[in-house]
Amino acid sequence: MTDNPxxxxxxxxxxxxxxxxxxxxxxxxxxxxxxxxxEWGKPLRRNPxxxxxxxxxxxxxxxxxxxxxxxxxxxxxxxxxxxLVFVGEGxxxxxDRQGEPFVGAAGELLTKIIQAIKLTREQVYxxxxxxxxxxxxRNPAPDEIKTCLPFLERQIQAIAPRxxxxxxxxxxxxxxxSQVPISKLRGRFHxxxxxxxxxxxxxxxxxxxxxxxxxxxxxxxxxxxxxxxxV
Ligand code: URA
Numbered sequence: 001m002t003d004n005p006x007x008x009x010x011x012x013x014x015x016x017x018x019x020x021x022x023x024x025x026x027x028x029x030x031x032x033x034x035x036x037x038x039e040w041g042k043p044l045r046r047n048p049x050x051x052x053x054x055x056x057x058x059x060x061x062x063x064x065x066x067x068x069x070x071x072x073x074x075x076x077x078x079x080x081x082x083x084l085v086f087v088g089e090g091x092x093x094x095x096d097r098q099g100e101p102f103v104g105a106a107g108e109l110l111t112k113i114i115q116a117i118k119l120t121r122e123q124v125y126x127x128x129x130x131x132x133x134x135x136x137x138r139n140p141a142p143d144e145i146k147t148c149l150p151f152l153e154r155q156i157q158a159i160a161p162r163x164x165x166x167x168x169x170x171x172x173x174x175x176x177x178s179q180v181p182i183s184k185l186r187g188r189f190h191x192x193x194x195x196x197x198x199x200x201x202x203x204x205x206x207x208x209x210x211x212x213x214x215x216x217x218x219x220x221x222x223x224x225x226x227x228x229x230x231v
Contacts, residue, residue: 048158051080054151058131064147066090066132066140072099076127076155083231084119084223085161086110087152088128089170089202090140096133101126102203109203110167117220118229125159127152129174145174156195163223164195168202186219198223 055075061067074091077100086102094104102110114121130140130148140148156164166172169182175197176190185199200219201212 048160049154051076051155051158054154054158058151061131064132064144066130066134066144066148069135070132071096073131074099074101074128074133075131075151076125077101078121078125079123080125080159082123082125082159082161083228084123084163084165085125085127085156085159086114086165086167087171087175088126088167090128090130091133092137092204093133095128101128105207106202106204109206113203113216113220116217117224117227125155125161127155129171139170145170149174156192161195163227164192164197165219165223166197166199168205171202172197172199186215187222189222196226 058073058075061073070091072091072095074095078085088102088106088110091101092104092106094107095101101107110126111121114124129152130144131151132148134140134144164175166175166185172182172185173179175192176185176199178185182199182201186201189196189198191197198219200216201209206213206216
């Protein structure tokens with residue numbers, strides 16, 4: 001429990017939005033409803049730092065071996081107050097060259113997905129689990145993920161989005177602390193510290209398996225139903 005009035009308001013707002021997201025239309029003050037809300041836990045909104053500060057702390061990062069071959073740190077891009085954050089795995093060749101996430105072939109497809117849900121890249125925030133390119137586009141190693149993850153967690157805390165779309169296995173399994181395959185994780189919302197997290201297939205996977213686009217579209221339609229386009 002907190003005495004800080006801003007945090008109290010923040011908690012009330014969070015609870016109301018969460019009730020709306022779960023389809024509740026009236027305000028229920030009963031014991032059962034109160035017990036359910038307590039179970040939701042607290043939003044990840046305590047003492048967030050600015051994205052600039054987090055980037056500054058990352059500096060010219062040499063915390064893991066991925067620094068050796070990278071050209072640019074690919075921190076993240078987009079709206080610092082986004083309602084929706086997309087999280088990929090790690091930069092590829094083009095992202096490493098330009099210093100921006102999802103600007104290669106998979107990025108073009110992600111941009112189309114964002115447009116299909118009636119948003120723009122500028123309205124959302126896009127980041128990755130690791131900020132430096134794994135050589136030859138291999139998966140990031142567990143140690144590399146462990147070293148870099150606190151920066152992503154702090155980015156999410158700073159933005160405090162209502163939704164996260166986790167793109168692909170590495171992103172979904174890392175954020176959910178799960179070993180369940182992406183094919184089983186996708187298709188429903190999960191809870192990430194009070195934020196609704198929707199796993200879906202990675203755009204690079206879609207380039208190799210176009211038939212999976214149907215599943216991603218189903219996931220995006222689920223998101224569109226609860227996304228607040230008026231904010
Ligand atoms: N794949 C990712 O996971 N992230 C990028 O930024 C680009 C490709």
